[in-house]
Amino acid sequence: MKVILYMAISLNGMIAKSDDDTSWISKEEWDSYSLAVRTAGNLIVGHRTYGILTKQPEFSEFKDLKLVVVAQEDFQTLAQNHLVAHSPKEALKLLGNFEQVVVAGGGALNASFVEENLVDEIFIDVEPIVLGKGIPLFRDKDFAKNLKLLGQKKITDNEIQLHYEVLK
Numbered sequence: 001m002k003v004i005l006y007m008a009i010s011l012n013g014m015i016a017k018s019d020d021d022t023s024w025i026s027k028e029e030w031d032s033y034s035l036a037v038r039t040a041g042n043l044i045v046g047h048r049t050y051g052i053l054t055k056q057p058e059f060s061e062f063k064d065l066k067l068v069v070v071a072q073e074d075f076q077t078l079a080q081n082h083l084v085a086h087s088p089k090e091a092l093k094l095l096g097n098f099e100q101v102v103v104a105g106g107g108a109l110n111a112s113f114v115e116e117n118l119v120d121e122i123f124i125d126v127e128p129i130v131l132g133k134g135i136p137l138f139r140d141k142d143f144a145k146n147l148k149l150l151g152q153k154k155i156t157d158n159e160i161q162l163h164y165e166v167l168k
């Protein structure tokens, strides 16, 4: 199973403003992310991201996915195909039949997955914006992982996608 982390960031590594605003992320970025998620057929998110993402109209594109929410406690999800896991490893176990798994935020969940060495590849879409304050790509954990650049491409004239392998 290949585990992919897929995120949009500001140039200075923020994934949302402090008030969770992500309206600065482009439509083209959403389409690229959505395609990656629908191709994998699954998505893993943290509890806070689940609450935010499921309120977005575009979430309807994901109605057939197997979605795993990582949270410390059980809670009632919004659909039968939305499962709760209590750790990153448990989330991966629930998706054991998939060839490829997409992990997509937020900063707390990303940090847990990378710290535990569970991520194989990272796709980062760099939005043309800098944010003075916000939620970072990796939150509240102290680690260092070396990466190998596998590719880069332009999503729009103003936005670049970086693709890395996490060296283990």
Ligand SMILES: NC(=O)c1ccc[n+]([C@@H]2O[C@H](COP(=O)([O-])OP(=O)(O)OC[C@H]3O[C@@H](n4cnc5c(N)ncnc54)[C@H](OP(=O)(O)O)[C@@H]3O)[C@@H](O)[C@H]2O)c1
Residues within 6 Å of the ligand: 006, 007, 008, 009, 014, 015, 016, 017, 019, 020, 021, 022, 025, 045, 046, 047, 048, 049, 050, 052, 070, 071, 072, 073, 086, 087, 088, 104, 105, 106, 107, 108, 109, 110, 112, 135, 139
């Ligand atoms: N730019 C992008 O591409 C992108 C993508 C996704 C999200 N976002 C943004 O990211 C922000 C949310 O990020 P966030 O860091 O605040 O929250 P988050 O990572 O989405 O969720 C944090 C919560 O998830 C659960 N969790 C995370 N790691 C866990 C672990 N190892 N074990 C058990 N539970 C775990 C905990 O839930 P409990 O406390 O309930 O136990 C934790 O409080 C939002 O603003 C969202 O819009 C941006």
